[in-house]
Amino acid sequence: MSQVNGVGGQPAILVEGLTKSFGEVHALRGIDLSVPRGTVLGVLGPNGAGKTTAVRILTTLLLPEGGRALVEGYDVVREAAAVRRSIGLAGQSAAIQEELTGRENLEIIGRLYHLSWPRARRRAIDLLEQFGLSDAADRAAKTYSGGMQRRLDLAASLVGQPKVLFLDEPTTGLDPRSRLGMWDIIRSLVADGTTLLLTTQYLDEADELANEIVVIDHGLVIAAGTSEELKGRVGGDVVEFTVPDRSRIGDAVTAIAKIGEGEPHADKETGVVSVGVGGRGSEALVEAVRHLDGAGVEVRDLALRRPSLDDVFLALTGHAAEEEQPNGRRRGRRRGRGTSKTVERTAS
Amino acid sequence: MTAVAERVGAPRSEPGLRVRFGWAVTDTLTITRRNLLVWMRVPAYLVFTVIQPVMFVLLFRYVFGGAIPVHTVGGYVNFLMPGIIAQTAAFATFGTAIALAQELKKGVIDRLRSMPMARSAVLAGRLVADTLRMLITILIIIGVGYAVGFRFTNGFVPAVAMVALATVFGVAIAVISAYTGLAIGDEESVQAFGLIWLFPLTFLSSAFVPISTMPGWLQAFAKNQPVTYVIDTMRGLALGGPVEANLWKSLVWLAGIFVVFSPLAVRAYRRAS
Numbered sequence: 001m002s003q004v005n006g007v008g009g010q011p012a013i014l015v016e017g018l019t020k021s022f023g024e025v026h027a028l029r030g031i032d033l034s035v036p037r038g039t040v041l042g043v044l045g046p047n048g049a050g051k052t053t054a055v056r057i058l059t060t061l062l063l064p065e066g067g068r069a070l071v072e073g074y075d076v077v078r079e080a081a082a083v084r085r086s087i088g089l090a091g092q093s094a095a096i097q098e099e100l101t102g103r104e105n106l107e108i109i110g111r112l113y114h115l116s117w118p119r120a121r122r123r124a125i126d127l128l129e130q131f132g133l134s135d136a137a138d139r140a141a142k143t144y145s146g147g148m149q150r151r152l153d154l155a156a157s158l159v160g161q162p163k164v165l166f167l168d169e170p171t172t173g174l175d176p177r178s179r180l181g182m183w184d185i186i187r188s189l190v191a192d193g194t195t196l197l198l199t200t201q202y203l204d205e206a207d208e209l210a211n212e213i214v215v216i217d218h219g220l221v222i223a224a225g226t227s228e229e230l231k232g233r234v235g236g237d238v239v240e241f242t243v244p245d246r247s248r249i250g251d252a253v254t255a256i257a258k259i260g261e262g263e264p265h266a267d268k269e270t271g272v273v274s275v276g277v278g279g280r281g282s283e284a285l286v287e288a289v290r291h292l293d294g295a296g297v298e299v300r301d302l303a304l305r306r307p308s309l310d311d312v313f314l315a316l317t318g319h320a321a322e323e324e325q326p327n328g329r330r331r332g333r334r335r336g337r338g339t340s341k342t343v344e345r346t347a348s
Numbered sequence: 349m350t351a352v353a354e355r356v357g358a359p360r361s362e363p364g365l366r367v368r369f370g371w372a373v374t375d376t377l378t379i380t381r382r383n384l385l386v387w388m389r390v391p392a393y394l395v396f397t398v399i400q401p402v403m404f405v406l407l408f409r410y411v412f413g414g415a416i417p418v419h420t421v422g423g424y425v426n427f428l429m430p431g432i433i434a435q436t437a438a439f440a441t442f443g444t445a446i447a448l449a450q451e452l453k454k455g456v457i458d459r460l461r462s463m464p465m466a467r468s469a470v471l472a473g474r475l476v477a478d479t480l481r482m483l484i485t486i487l488i489i490i491g492v493g494y495a496v497g498f499r500f501t502n503g504f505v506p507a508v509a510m511v512a513l514a515t516v517f518g519v520a521i522a523v524i525s526a527y528t529g530l531a532i533g534d535e536e537s538v539q540a541f542g543l544i545w546l547f548p549l550t551f552l553s554s555a556f557v558p559i560s561t562m563p564g565w566l567q568a569f570a571k572n573q574p575v576t577y578v579i580d581t582m583r584g585l586a587l588g589g590p591v592e593a594n595l596w597k598s599l600v601w602l603a604g605i606f607v608v609f610s611p612l613a614v615r616a617y618r619r620a621s
Contacts, residue, residue, distance in 0.1 A: 059462040081362060084464040095455035097382065099389040104382075111378045112465040114371060140389065160463065 012195035017067030027053040029219040042210025051199040088162030094149040098142035127155040147178030203309030234307040236278040241302035255295040372466035379473025401436040430582035431555030437518030445529030502588040510585035530616035574601035
């Protein structure tokens with residue numbers, strides 16, 4: 001009876017062979033996940049990879065086609081009601097009623113969780129306090145900044161004191177400062193023992209927040225592990241530099257192809273070129289300088305760095321962490337912490 | 349071995365039918381309250397709902413009305429008001445479709461569907477709140493009608509019955525609107541063409557002119573469509589005259605709309621994404 005003592009040992013989320021298609025589009029093609037209680041799983045992938053579909057199935061919004069998914073031990077299809085009592089969900093946009101105040105928003109959610117009026121009120125006060133919204137509690141939510149709205153949205157997802165929290169791209173569209181604030185809040189939730197599944201397009205976000213990361217692309221898990229393990233896949237350090245004269249990118253790539261362990265990668269928009277150099281570190285850096293100089297290519301910001309998840313994604317998929325545009329065009333994602341306003345919610 | 353009951357995957361004891369019905373009622377009331385709060389916070393909603401029918405009353409009463417010959421006790425204004433009231437009820441449902449499309453797009457409906465609340469409550473609460481809103485709008489328009497010379501001439505009870513029929517008609521259209529809003533799921537599209545069919549349906553009826561003034565081919569449509577049945581019944585209730593035949597036809601049509609579109613709306617809500 002291993003299951004008897006096993007409630008604590010059972011994963012909070014267990015997904016086996018999950019599939020889902022929309023007409024011709026195979027959004028999920030057999031996904032496996034296991035998230036131990038009290039940990040954070042980062043689901044990383046470009047737009048359209050299947051992240052949101054997976055979250056929608058796990059939160060009972062969408063029926064899977066094949067495979068099974070358990071949340072807190074409850075089957076998301078057969079025991080959807082029990083799943084709903086165990087989870088909280090915050091999606092890509094702030095799902096709040098903008099005309100109402102922050103307090104009213106939370107009180108109404110509390111009532112819908114069947115709390116009594118006094119308890120719903122109390123819960124709203126506590127959450128507003130916890131999320132630094134007490135001063136704005138009685139203002140209409142439409143007067144809030146984007147960051148405040150997302151905090152209110154996150155607070156709303158916690159009204160029911162969920163054991164498992166799903167955050168679908170919680171910082172998409174936020175400015176860098178609000179993003180850092182959001183990260184702090186998310187960390188504090190995890191410290192309280194909540195199990196968290198977080199989807200993101202931002203590699204640094206998964207790196208910062210998640211214990212385990214799975215990388216999803218085209219409906220399949222293409223890699224899983226800790227951030228360090230995934231970085232280990234790249235196999236060592238990376239030499240990276242910028243070519244100010246974009247027309248010389250080709251020459252630069254040819255020049256450093258000899259020193260790299262894999263194919264160099266060049267971003268034509270930003271002029272950033274990178275190549276994995278294994279364990280040869282500074283030796284490779286010197287060679288890079290020599291080869292680039294020999295080819296007469298002027299470069300800036302030449303550096304040796306530890307691999308980022310960006311490099312991991314590149315090594316795993318052969319393309320950068322991109323977003324699929326609705327018209328099928330692919331577009332490179334900028335590196336680093338800068339957020340992009342171009343992210344749109346794709347129908348899924 | 350008591351822990352066996354906690355076996356992972358074992359259904360937790362689900363609340364009984366009575367408890368769940370109680371929740372469905374309180375959840376519906378909570379959603380209704382929320383929607384009415386939103387409505388009261390934005391006075392513009394009321395103004396926009398009311399201003400269009402008021403302009404129609406004034407336009408037809410004072411501009412076109414003189415050119416439209418009717419044989420109605422009290423003249424054209426009495427002919428006009430039941431038509432305007434029915435149209436007001438129908439057009440008030442734009443709000444239903446737009447609000448649901450907005451909530452869908454913003455993820456509000458996703459959040460509510462992921463919560464352990466009654467799934468029927470979001471639609472039910474929307475319809476209850478919108479019916480109250482519609483009723484208030486109708487009463488305001490009747491007030492405006494009285495100011496420009498309209499009078500109920502058939503007594504109090506039939507007048508109340510007329511308002512009730514207009515409301516039931518409005519709710520039927522609201523169910524279609526709810527379905528449209530959820531199925532289209534995009535505020536701008538809903539606004540642009542989601543309910544555009546309401547215009548021919550209300551104008552090609554007995555709402556503004558006697559059908560006998562229309563060309564023959566148009567009469568064939570106008571005479572036999574539900575909006576005309578409803579408006580002719582309302583006129584009979586407001587001003588006196590035969591009611592029964594039109595009332596039955598109205599009720600059959602309205603029942604048909606509920607039977608067809610309620611399941612469609614519920615299905616659209618369940619599948620909403």
